[in-house]
Amino acid sequence: MNEILIIAAPELLEKRRDWLASLSDERRLSENTLQAYERDTRQFLKFLTGHLAEPARMSDIHTLRPADLRAFLAARRREGSGNRSLGRHLAGLRSFLRYLERKGLVNAAGASAIRTPKQPKSLPKPLSxxxxxxxxxxxxxxxxxxxxxxxxxxxxxxxxxxxxxxxxxxxxxxxxxxxxxxxxxxxxxxxxxxxxxxxxxxxxxxxxxxxxxxxxxxxxxxxxxxxxxxxxxxxxxxxxxxxxxxxxxxxxxxxxHALRHSFATHLLAGGGDLRTIQELLGHASLSTTQVYTGVDAARLLEVYDRAHPRA
CATH class of the missing domain: 1.10.443.10 (Intergrase catalytic core)
Incomplete structure (x- = not known):
């Protein structure tokens, strides 16, 4: 996990290894998500070491303030991270802190107090x-x-x-x-x-x-x-x-991946309902599938004008 590059106390690194193992074995997160969370927490511990001017310890995580987390996010933004990446950084840190909190080692309230950066609204770009x-x-x-x-x-x-x-x-x-x-x-x-x-x-x-x-x-x-x-x-x-x-x-x-977007958009244009498309795509939440309604807004307005009694 590249921990040789991290300047942090052995106890803290051990807890991080345990957390990453739990994400893989118990929650069965995808390999891409695991790699992202590993990278995000590695970057955070390196930042914290520089921020504190000494190797990060468990006691430093226990006394972590919202200001410390905001400073990390600000540093990542200066290095080019956009809101989507910053949101993922924060999600990974919250997951790690909640894990430590369940073990009775820290209080994760500070991370919960930080508002997730507003995510840009980007519509899928399907092919015709x-x-x-x-x-x-x-x-x-x-x-x-x-x-x-x-x-x-x-x-x-x-x-x-x-x-x-x-x-x-x-x-x-x-x-x-x-x-x-x-x-x-x-x-x-x-x-x-x-x-x-x-x-x-x-x-x-x-x-x-x-x-x-x-x-x-x-x-x-x-x-x-x-x-x-x-x-x-x-x-x-x-x-x-x-x-x-x-x-x-x-x-x-x-x-x-645009072909997957095309699959969903063309089904919607052909009269498919969102619940069915959600199941076919394997989305956990309907809100994820609803993004395709923005792609097909013209068709939805046409249906509204044709079908609504007061249209």
């Missing part, structure tokens, strides 16, 4: 339906090796047809996608499981890839393989998508 269908088409793939082109088409099709996160698609195994499958059981963020329909076009793209793939695809091993046979990495698909959007003249917002 025509753009999305073009991107996932096998004819659009640029790689000269046929099985790799088929692989890329299959992955991108799953992102758009099923609303998957790229990590979810790359975690699939052949056992998840049998030739007669009609749905997919996906385990996403927070170990939350959902079932999404598997469209025939998506299954066909996967079957084409499986027939061309030169590697033996064991039932419970990764379905999508890299050029050397190992598990396909996200960076490869992201790189191929960058090449693809350049070739097709698409904006920089045309990323693999």
């Amino acid at each position: 339906d025509t753009q999305a269908i073009t991107v996932v088409g096998s004819d659009a793939q640029l790689h000269e090796t046929p099985w790799i082109a088929a692989r890329d088409a299959a992955v991108l099709t799953l992102l758009y047809a099923c609303g998957l996160r790229i990590s979810e698609a790359l975690d699939l195994t052949p056992a998840d996608l049998t030739p007669d499958a009609t749905s997919l059981r996906i385990t996403g963020k927070g170990n939350k499981t959902r079932v999404v329909p598997l469209l025939p076009a998506a299954l066909a793209a996967v079957e084409t890839y499986k027939k061309l793939c030169p590697y033996h695809l064991s039932e419970n091993e990764p379905l999508f393989r890299g050029a050397r046979g190992g598990k396909l990495q996200q960076a490869i698909i992201q790189s191929e998508m960058r090449k693809l959007r350049g070739a097709l003249g698409l904006p920089e917002t045309a990323t693999p």
Whole structure:
């Protein structure tokens, strides 16, 4: 965890290790969130050591004041962190302090007294339906090796047809996608499981890839393989998508994740209700899904004008 770079008392570092282990083992947070929380608390302890002019100790955490936390956030802002990053910094510190409070070691009230920086309102940037269908088409793939082109088409099709996160698609195994499958059981963020329909076009793209793939695809091993046979990495698909959007003249917002946004936005435009879309996306809160209503505001206003008795 790079603790060799942290100047802090051994007892404090040990409690931090215990907290990070609990996040992984008990709360089952995603690897990205764990890495972010590890990085945020590491930066905070380094800041606190400089702030106090001596190695940070447990007693320093016990007497932590809101002013100390505000000073840390101000330092991070000077180094270029925006409100979204500052909010995550604060969330990680609050989680750590609450853990210590449950152990009877500190009082976490100081962190609760700080207002979370106002988050910028940014709407998802989906592709149009025509753009999305073009991107996932096998004819659009640029790689000269046929099985790799088929692989890329299959992955991108799953992102758009099923609303998957790229990590979810790359975690699939052949056992998840049998030739007669009609749905997919996906385990996403927070170990939350959902079932999404598997469209025939998506299954066909996967079957084409499986027939061309030169590697033996064991039932419970990764379905999508890299050029050397190992598990396909996200960076490869992201790189191929960058090449693809350049070739097709698409904006920089045309990323693999934009296909998931497109899935949700196009369902909403076609009359899908938010609760169903929430379940398909695996969002824990409806408020997360509601952001797509901002993308499709024109359609909602049209429905209102047509349907409301006083419109």
